[in-house]
Amino acid sequence: MSYDYDLFVIGAGSGGIAAARRAAEYGAKVGVAESGRLGGTCVNRGCVPKKLMVYASHFPAHFSAAQGYGWSEVQSQLNWETMIRAVNGEVTRLNGIYQQMLEKSEVDICANHASFVDAHTLQVGEAQLTAEKILIAVGGVPVKPQSIPGIEHAITSDDIFNLQEQPQHFVVLGGGYIGVEFACILRGLGSEVTVITRADKILRGFDQDLRSEIQEAMQKKGIRFLNNTQDIALEKRDSGLWITVKNGIAETVTETVMADAVSLAATGRSPNLVNLGLDQTRVAVKEGAIAVDAFSQTAEPNIYAVGDCTDRINLTPVAINEGRAFADTHFGNKSRQMSYENIPTAIFTSPEAATVGLTEAEACDQYGDQKLRSIAVDFDRCTTPCPITTRKP
Amino acid sequence: MYYTLPNHDEKTLMKLVVHTETDQVLGAHMVGDHAAEIIQGVAIAVKMGATKAQFDATVGIHPSSAEEFVTMR
Numbered sequence A: 001m002s003y004d005y006d007l008f009v010i011g012a013g014s015g016g017i018a019a020a021r022r023a024a025e026y027g028a029k030v031g032v033a034e035s036g037r038l039g040g041t042c043v044n045r046g047c048v049p050k051k052l053m054v055y056a057s058h059f060p061a062h063f064s065a066a067q068g069y070g071w072s073e074v075q076s077q078l079n080w081e082t083m084i085r086a087v088n089g090e091v092t093r094l095n096g097i098y099q100q101m102l103e104k105s106e107v108d109i110c111a112n113h114a115s116f117v118d119a120h121t122l123q124v125g126e127a128q129l130t131a132e133k134i135l136i137a138v139g140g141v142p143v144k145p146q147s148i149p150g151i152e153h154a155i156t157s158d159d160i161f162n163l164q165e166q167p168q169h170f171v172v173l174g175g176g177y178i179g180v181e182f183a184c185i186l187r188g189l190g191s192e193v194t195v196i197t198r199a200d201k202i203l204r205g206f207d208q209d210l211r212s213e214i215q216e217a218m219q220k221k222g223i224r225f226l227n228n229t230q231d232i233a234l235e236k237r238d239s240g241l242w243i244t245v246k247n248g249i250a251e252t253v254t255e256t257v258m259a260d261a262v263s264l265a266a267t268g269r270s271p272n273l274v275n276l277g278l279d280q281t282r283v284a285v286k287e288g289a290i291a292v293d294a295f296s297q298t299a300e301p302n303i304y305a306v307g308d309c310t311d312r313i314n315l316t317p318v319a320i321n322e323g324r325a326f327a328d329t330h331f332g333n334k335s336r337q338m339s340y341e342n343i344p345t346a347i348f349t350s351p352e353a354a355t356v357g358l359t360e361a362e363a364c365d366q367y368g369d370q371k372l373r374s375i376a377v378d379f380d381r382c383t384t385p386c387p388i389t390t391r392k393p
Numbered sequence B: 001m002y003y004t005l006p007n008h009d010e011k012t013l014m015k016l017v018v019h020t021e022t023d024q025v026l027g028a029h030m031v032g033d034h035a036a037e038i039i040q041g042v043a044i045a046v047k048m049g050a051t052k053a054q055f056d057a058t059v060g061i062h063p064s065s066a067e068e069f070v071t072m073r
């Protein structure tokens, strides 16, 4: 039987575009469906606009540092609207670049939602298309925990890039990397910021020293932390949004923080599998994510999945690499698996942080602390670093 | 160094986790300016299984923060 496409990709985000282009370059006939804007989360409401806002947030510190170098005092005000317009302008420019790249690679773009009719057939808008292989690269969406009363009043990271005004009192629920990055962005831009976490510290999963160092540095910049909290509740009043939390250690202590209409729920993301018609196929879903093997193959042999919808390591370069490994294997005659060891990653807080390989705790679990040595330098202003932590077994 | 003249209170943390028997660098962590730019290069070494001795045999770029990764005791 012949199909309309050798490969059809659902979702033109980081993973989908990378796979589509690579497969087309090998000569495959490829189509991609995208219900939103080209480039996916990373380009439209993730890495790219976020990093631009990180840059915007750094200027006040540079302005003040300048005086140490002999520059006169800098008087400058942020125009929030201008910043948002500039950031979105860049996003639109990138949308155009992705369009051109796909066209140049001769990938058909269908600007529509796609859903499965059967394992080889997709409903894309009004049309039905068939493909020999189908790659699911639908990404993820932010989730708000419905167990929190009043959570409907909170925004998510998707909304932040379209806020008409700068929030003056900004409250972040959650201590994951997205939440703390936005906390630093808003603080740098001049807002009052509070971060509320259930854990004892931000950035669970990262190295302990790194977590402490970032949280302390953020505190010094005036960000307030409420750690070890429980029973969060949001309430909308005339004066703004009131957020009440209970102290999880001394349960009698309750804290209330006010935010002006806005509070960011940075409380996690989940694969975007609604209306995808997976039940028309044998694709298996495990804990909300598409289950795949090391070659990104699902339980339906001709259907594959890459990126955030598989909830492995949710980063753009990982989605891209998974997508390319898939294309190399099936269309380039170069069978390969993505390697998940030593994936470097950054946290664009102020100060910035980055890491690769095992945390001290992970290394201890794997090798035992007798076999480890952790060497650290922790220095401040001085040119010659003052090592304050050198730990040896 | 950038923060010395303005007298800003900014700290930098650099940390290596090393296996004592194989001397392999198992993890590298950094908090401070340009951490992402710095760790990307370090990641190649870690991915290749570089040892602490190989880190130390590498000459630093001076003056920089990144050079700490090859001069740590």
Ligand SMILES: Cc1cc2nc3c(=O)[nH]c(=O)nc-3n(C[C@H](O)[C@H](O)[C@H](O)COP(=O)(O)OP(=O)(O)OC[C@H]3O[C@@H](n4cnc5c(N)ncnc54)[C@H](O)[C@@H]3O)c2cc1C
Pocket (backbone or CB within 6 Å): A010, A011, A012, A013, A014, A015, A016, A033, A034, A035, A036, A037, A038, A039, A040, A041, A042, A043, A045, A046, A047, A048, A050, A112, A113, A114, A115, A137, A138, A139, A140, A157, A178, A272, A275, A276, A306, A307, A308, A309, A314, A315, A316, A317, A319
């Ligand atoms: C605020 C934020 C900051 C981030 N910062 C970083 C960072 O600094 N570095 C980093 O590496 N990663 C970062 N990420 C994560 C990164 O954005 C994702 O890991 C990456 O985009 C995943 O790519 P993907 O291809 O899996 O999915 P996506 O990029 O999400 O693309 C999926 C696409 O599929 C489309 N789609 C979904 N369903 C359908 C359907 N049925 N039919 C048609 N189209 C459909 C969607 O519209 C979307 O465009 C960030 C994420 C967020 C939210």
